[in-house]
Amino acid sequence: AAPSTLKVLGTDYPADSYTNITPTIISKLSLQLHRQPAHPLGTLRMLIESHFPSFSHLSCLSPIVTPYQNFDSLSFPADHPGRSVTDSYYLNKDVMLRTHTSAHEVETFAKGETKWLLTADVYRRDEIDGSHYPVFHQMEGAEIFEATPSSMKKVEEDNEQLSAHLERSNIVIEDIPHITSTNPAQPSHDPRHSEIIALNLKLHLNSLLLELFGGVAGASKEEPLRVRWIEAYFPFTSPSYEVEVFFRGKWLEILGCGVVLQSTLDRANVPSKLGWAFGLGLERIAMILYSIPDIRLFWSRDERFLSQFTPGKISTFKPYSKFPACFKDVSFWLPDRPETQAKMHDNDFCDLARDVAGDLVEDVKVIDKFTHPKTNRDSLCYRINYRSMDRSLSNEEVNAIQDLVISHLKDRFGVEIR
Numbered sequence: 001a002a003p004s005t006l007k008v009l010g011t012d013y014p015a016d017s018y019t020n021i022t023p024t025i026i027s028k029l030s031l032q033l034h035r036q037p038a039h040p041l042g043t044l045r046m047l048i049e050s051h052f053p054s055f056s057h058l059s060c061l062s063p064i065v066t067p068y069q070n071f072d073s074l075s076f077p078a079d080h081p082g083r084s085v086t087d088s089y090y091l092n093k094d095v096m097l098r099t100h101t102s103a104h105e106v107e108t109f110a111k112g113e114t115k116w117l118l119t120a121d122v123y124r125r126d127e128i129d130g131s132h133y134p135v136f137h138q139m140e141g142a143e144i145f146e147a148t149p150s151s152m153k154k155v156e157e158d159n160e161q162l163s164a165h166l167e168r169s170n171i172v173i174e175d176i177p178h179i180t181s182t183n184p185a186q187p188s189h190d191p192r193h194s195e196i197i198a199l200n201l202k203l204h205l206n207s208l209l210l211e212l213f214g215g216v217a218g219a220s221k222e223e224p225l226r227v228r229w230i231e232a233y234f235p236f237t238s239p240s241y242e243v244e245v246f247f248r249g250k251w252l253e254i255l256g257c258g259v260v261l262q263s264t265l266d267r268a269n270v271p272s273k274l275g276w277a278f279g280l281g282l283e284r285i286a287m288i289l290y291s292i293p294d295i296r297l298f299w300s301r302d303e304r305f306l307s308q309f310t311p312g313k314i315s316t317f318k319p320y321s322k323f324p325a326c327f328k329d330v331s332f333w334l335p336d337r338p339e340t341q342a343k344m345h346d347n348d349f350c351d352l353a354r355d356v357a358g359d360l361v362e363d364v365k366v367i368d369k370f371t372h373p374k375t376n377r378d379s380l381c382y383r384i385n386y387r388s389m390d391r392s393l394s395n396e397e398v399n400a401i402q403d404l405v406i407s408h409l410k411d412r413f414g415v416e417i418r
């Protein structure tokens, strides 16, 4: 049976029907990769921070937040799918792990911060593959201004300087209008103010991307850096955008951003301000800049990984050989269940595999899924692909791990192996 309390970062939490945080996830909470200076994530944080020297740089906030911070304070609707236990990690129904750094917007604005960057580990339940990991790192950036003519005039001057800088650079930007009927200014905003703020946001981010990618993405005379802006939707910004960068023949999504919803600023007790915010994924960017091929490598403690990096310097990662993979399938019947009881979700299987086998799991795929027409029982088959980042695995070793996965499956979900 599940324990009735759990200890996380030194505090006891009563467990309930929401509790779904696993020992593997708990073990990540204290690691803070983004605060290790030589780690690629630490260096990337420092580089972005030095691009915004006049901003406050925050990076020590606890990952344990309330659903109010993560969702309600940002105007997420009550039925938003992100709130579900299949998508997010809960300690119990009142306490969860942040799924994004935006969870700290209200409290940070409420502290009186007007321009800030906030870097943190964030947690999402998801499938397992080379670019998804249940823990990753985001950086939130925001700046708010007084909604007065003189303050808006200063933003316009800033915009002119930033534009001049970008015009001199080798960057091709596919832009879209700042405001449209499908991506509107907020009713409480003077649309001219909203235009100025959205432009300021775009100029700041284009110049950041130029600095980060200008050297690597083949930004030569023949091959400039290509950035594209796309209309987006977030519950807590309007207008909203996503930004993609063209890299090695593909458009990669790098960040989300927009003009901060006025209700966020009202909740933070700064109703007379308006401004912008963005949130970017550090792993995505670091994988490109350092040529890191698998997201699990960020968690490696192997010296062959860690010793390759120097604080403050981007370098190309040299893979120390790719070790062979080994896959194992498991097929089983789920137990009969009352109509009211939830099915086992794919994310439940992934968390279980990760808990037993740790980072030896490279990916998990659903091979087969059906419901028996007569007995109404569900049959599932998953394929786990095992591969170590650091060494070769023997078949016996993988079999032993797979046996352990199977015995946990039986204990936890009462399945019948086929």
Ligand code: PHE
Pocket (backbone or CB within 6 Å): 099, 100, 101, 102, 140, 234, 237, 255, 256, 257, 258, 277, 278, 279, 280
């Ligand atoms: N929090 C959003 C995400 O994780 C990104 C975002 C941040 C969007 C700030 C708009 C403003 O996808």
